[in-house]
Amino acid sequence: MVHEHPGVSPLRRLGNVRALDEKQFVLDAMLSGWSDQQASRALSWQTIASRAQVVRRFGEFTGRYPWEWSPGDLEDFTTQAKSRPHPAARSTIRGYHTIIRLFCDYLTDARYEWATECEERFGSTPQQICHEWNTATHLLDYEGRAERRALTYDELEQFFTAVDERVETIVHRGRKGALSALRDAQIFKTIYAYGLRRAEATGLDVADLRPNGAAPRFGRFGAVDVRWGKGSHGSGPRRRSVLTLPELGWITDGLAQWIDAARPRFTDSASGPLWPTERGSRVSPRYIDLRFAAIRDQLEWPAELSVHALRHTYVTNLIEWGYAEKFVQDQVGHAYASTTAIYTSVGDDYKNRMIAKALSRVYGGPDDTTQ
Incomplete structure (x- = not known):
């Protein structure tokens, strides 16, 4: 295999080895x-491996x-997908x-000499097969399913009531699993209270x-250091610190x-994974996906809703509570403000309050603050 000679270029390895399956050997x-090339750009190995898998x-x-x-x-591949x-x-x-475009760019770049190598070996050369007429363009900021949305206040209360009742039901029936159910409930509440992704x-x-x-009242739970934040362009995890907010201070008791x-009933170690x-x-x-799906189906919610809805709800609620968009962006770890805006779907109560204030400001009334 070509990976057995680190530090030696693939072209030099090709010239030194006679392969039984020449075509497969060249592809490898x-x-x-x-x-x-990608590792030299400091891309993560996970990104590199996933790209190779697609190719x-x-x-x-x-x-x-x-x-x-x-x-x-x-075009055939796209149609099949x-x-x-x-x-x-x-x-x-x-x-x-x-x-596929990036891979073809690499192969057709004269600096890497793959075209010459393939012409000599196979009588044909790689070409760029992706062009503006046969590839999907990024026209919208958000391309996910429209059904995926934030939860309403009522739905959020229903969800947390359901996860808490699951603990009580297991205890009442004398069955095993109450501690795991308690852990699951706390995980979901933590995901919402800090706007976290699953990973x-x-x-x-x-x-x-x-x-x-700056917030001593929250004691040892004033902030969460997120070490496995979603990176961009294969850069690896992006770290951030998420502050505990007054509106969500109840999370500290849990x-x-x-x-x-x-937790001590799962492990003797005071350190290590928070959720063993x-x-x-x-x-x-x-596992988080499966547990959320079970509760979602129990509540007869749409199948399109995923645990990510809790993060959507967090962003929406922060905007409704008046937090600045830049603060919300930093809390959830978005590289661009436009991404935060995608997650925002303020509720009717909030919008009604805003229109009431606007009417009072324009026409005068009890909420008019310009007088």
Whole structure:
């Protein structure tokens, strides 16, 4: 394999080895070289590996090698992705196109000499198969499903009531699992109270909870250090500190109960994962998805709603409570303000209050503050 000689360029390795399957060997060398190029740009290995997987999947679909690909192959691949029983989302297809375009850019760049190598070996050269007429463009800020939204205040209360009742039901029936149910309830409340993503929540350690000198009333839970924030362009995790807010100060009582009384029954260690399993490992994002889906189905909510709705709700609520957009952006770890705006779907009560203030300001009345 080409990866057995670190520090040696793929082209030099090709010249030193006679492969039984020459085409596959060259493809592996191409992917190895592309991996080196991306690693030199300090992209994360997870990003590099996922991109290589897409390229291999595309190659398997076409049944041909990169120096044999044509624009029609990309169009057939896209049509197939959109025709599946569960069609790929527009954003997913755009991601496929971007990855294949980047790979073709690498292969057709004269500085890497792949065109010369392929011409000598196979009599054909790689080409750029992605162009403006056969790729999806980024026309909208948000390309997800319209059904995915923030929860209303009533829905949020229903959800937390349901997760708390699950704990009480298990205890009342004398069944095992009450501690796990308590843990799950606290995880969901923490996700909402700090606007976390799934991976951010499951990646928390006890040491990530810390005081905030500007808000001593919250004690040791004044802030949460998020170490596994979503990066951009393959940059790796982006760290941030999320402050505990007065409107959500109730979260500190639940965290104290969990850490002081419940968590020690899962593990003897005072440090390590904030949410351990019965076996001492870390709760996974997939587990969080399954638990949320179970509660969602119990409440007969739309299947499109996911645990990410709690993060949407957090952003929406902060805007409704009057927090500045820049503050909200920093709290949730968005690189751009436009991303925060996508998550915002203020409720009718908030909008009604705003229109009432506007009417009073223009026409005068009890809420008029300009007089």
